[in-house]
Amino acid sequence: MVDDILVRALLDEGLPPLSEPEPEIDAPDLPPGGVAIDVRGLTKAFGETSVLHGIDLHVRSGEFLSVIGKSGCGKSTLLRLLAGLDQPSGGEVLFDGAAAARTAHIGRLMFQEPRLLPWARVVDNVAVGLGDRRRSVHAPRRALAKLAAVGLEDRADDWPSVLSGGQKQRVALARALASSPNFLALDEPLGALDALTRIDMQALVEQIWREQGFTAVLVTHDVTEAIMLGDRVILIEDGIVKLELAVDLPRPRHRGSPEVAALEKKILRYLFDDGSYQPRQRAA
Amino acid sequence: MSDTQITLPRPFVRPVQPGAAPHLRRPKATLRQLLLSDAASWIVPALLLLVWQATAQLGLLPTNVLPAPSEVVAAAWRLTVTGELPVNLLVSAKRAVIGFLIGGSLAFAFGLLNGVSRIGEKLTDTTFQMIRNIPNLAMVPLVILWFGIEDSARVFLVALGVFFPIYINTYHGIRTADAQLVEMGRSYGMSNWELFRQVILPGALPSIFVGLRYALGIMWLTLIVAETIAANAGIGYMATNAREFMQLDVVVLAILIYALLGKLADSTARFLERTALKWHPAFQATP
Known part of the structure; x- marks a missing residue:
């Protein structure tokens, strides 16, 4: 009876009837918190080529893990497996101790390219990230709020083609955050940006991560970036974890501070002494 | 920094005389604006018309080769009053629209189906590609045997003609x-439907619009030929009839009408394109 009245009232208002209860949707966004990730004996082969030969990894809930390694070392493959875009050839990935399909956590992947829909306005691109809630009446408001979080609320009605590279990647970040993920995978998302925009974006990613408390895994080829953002840095080489290094520095960290420089040196020395790694030139 | 600025040679920093520049620039700017406006695309057709009228009036153009535009206008008026022109125009337009809708919607449906489904592609694409390579006007004798000279013959040919450009581009x-x-x-x-819809x-729309514009051109071409060869009404029939009676003005009128209808169809397609592809950088530059 009560439901009936509610439905009729909503129809009179011209609003779609609620097929599922929505109070939680209108509730203010609480920081989603993270999810612990356990990777056990993970392998991945493409045909004859084996890319990952048994990765074991534990990422604490809310931890920021940086993954570095040279091109083709399998770091992006690892990330795609974590994000569920590909299926592993062997081993398993557990979220809070359960297989991905059986947990309620939300995982999002931020790609190296912005991958915005060119035919959708900026705000509608962010709404894509709302997942199941993108059809809700609150979707535009929520999308705008996420856009505001990356400082682009005034570009909401623009087409993506008029934005700069950095702005596009910020929209992509807002889209990834729209569904308040517990796990955010970042696949070199800042790799194509110029050096100054990159520093801004690193600060933004760090700030949002601290506010939201999600678990973050960042794949990068930039050692400084890995140290600036990560609680821990791992180096992948030849499909296995070669080096693991805790970064116990207070945040916000300072680019060029002696502690950061020392860690950077440590990693680079390892890479050079190992002989197989040539640091990639940073994109200009 | 400031040192280099001070040592700059004088002429580089001397301001341009105020007043002189706008005076020089204004006529150029307005001419440029005129040439960039929508009206500019009609300058050449209008000039051609003027030259045509002038040469006809000066007797340089024999009337049994090409009647003057004024005579064509007079013929248009005469046929409008008798009702012959509107009726034929309506018949042609109806055939074009019906044929286009049938062929276009089938092509769109098959284009989508074969685009997303490998099975659909395997089953039908080869057949379509074989039929595509038959010039559709080569079907005219067959079509006349099937449908006689009724409306359905022209509708069939138009539908067949517009099918392939829309199918292939979709x-x-x-x-x-x-x-x-x-x-x-x-x-x-995203669900499969959302993925398709969003x-x-x-992403396929720019390509689909290319197909649409091609199809509109083929639509008129097919209709003209089909109506000229065998019909009992329509603009093409009107032209063929006029030829029998040596009414050159009516023949030219029919040709001009086709030109105008073609332009109308193209403008419609362009308008739709601009509306649907507002996001596309290529359409954002146009004012």
């Missing part, structure tokens, strides 16, 4: 969907 547009965007959509949990179809 299919191509869907097939070349951006794989990165599709992957993005999937990773954000990612694949919008």
Whole structure:
């Protein structure tokens, strides 16, 4: 009876009837918190080529893990497996101790390219990230709020083609955050940006991560970036974890501070002494 | 920094005389504006018309070769009053629209189907490609035997003609969907329908519009030929009839009407294109 009245009232208002209860949707966004990730004996082969030969990894809930390694070392493959875009050839990935399909956590992947829909306005691109809630009446408001979080609320009605590279990647970040993920995978998302925009974006990613408390895994080829953002840095080489290094520095960290420089040196020395790694030139 | 500025040679920093520049620039700017406006595309047709009228009036153009535009206008008026022109125009337009809708919607449907489904493609694409290579006007004798000279003959030919450009371009547009965007959509949990509606179809639209514009051209071409060869009404029939009675003005009128209808169809397609592809950088520059 009560439901009936509610439905009729909503129809009179011209609003779609609620097929599922929505109070939680209108509730203010609480920081989603993270999810612990356990990777056990993970392998991945493409045909004859084996890319990952048994990765074991534990990422604490809310931890920021940086993954570095040279091109083709399998770091992006690892990330795609974590994000569920590909299926592993062997081993398993557990979220809070359960297989991905059986947990309620939300995982999002931020790609190296912005991958915005060119035919959708900026705000509608962010709404894509709302997942199941993108059809809700609150979707535009929520999308705008996420856009505001990356400082682009005034570009909401623009087409993506008029934005700069950095702005596009910020929209992509807002889209990834729209569904308040517990796990955010970042696949070199800042790799194509110029050096100054990159520093801004690193600060933004760090700030949002601290506010939201999600678990973050960042794949990068930039050692400084890995140290600036990560609680821990791992180096992948030849499909296995070669080096693991805790970064116990207070945040916000300072680019060029002696502690950061020392860690950077440590990693680079390892890479050079190992002989197989040539640091990639940073994109200009 | 400031040192280099001070040592700059004088002429580089001397201001331009105020007043002189706008005076020089204004006529150029207005001419440029005129040439860039929508009206500019009609300058050449209007000039051609003027030259045509002038040469006809000066007797340089024999009337049994080409009647003066004024005579064509007079013929248009005469036929409008008798009702012959509106009736024939309506008949032709009806055939064009019906044929286009039948052929176009079938082509669109098959283009989408074969674009997204490998089975659909395997089953039908080869057949379509074989039929496509038959010039559709080669079917005219067969079509006359099937349908006689009724309306359905022209509708069939138009539908067949518009089918292939729309089919091929729709299919191509869907097939070349951006794989990165599709992957993005999937990773954000889009259903197949959402993926199609939000990612694949919008991406295919530019290609579909190319097909649409081609199809509109073929639509008129097919109709003209079909109506000229065998018909009992329509603009093409009117022209053939006029030829029998040596009414050159009516023949020319028919040709001009086809030109105008073609332009109208193209403008409609362009308008739709501009509306649907507002997001496309190529359409943002146009004011």
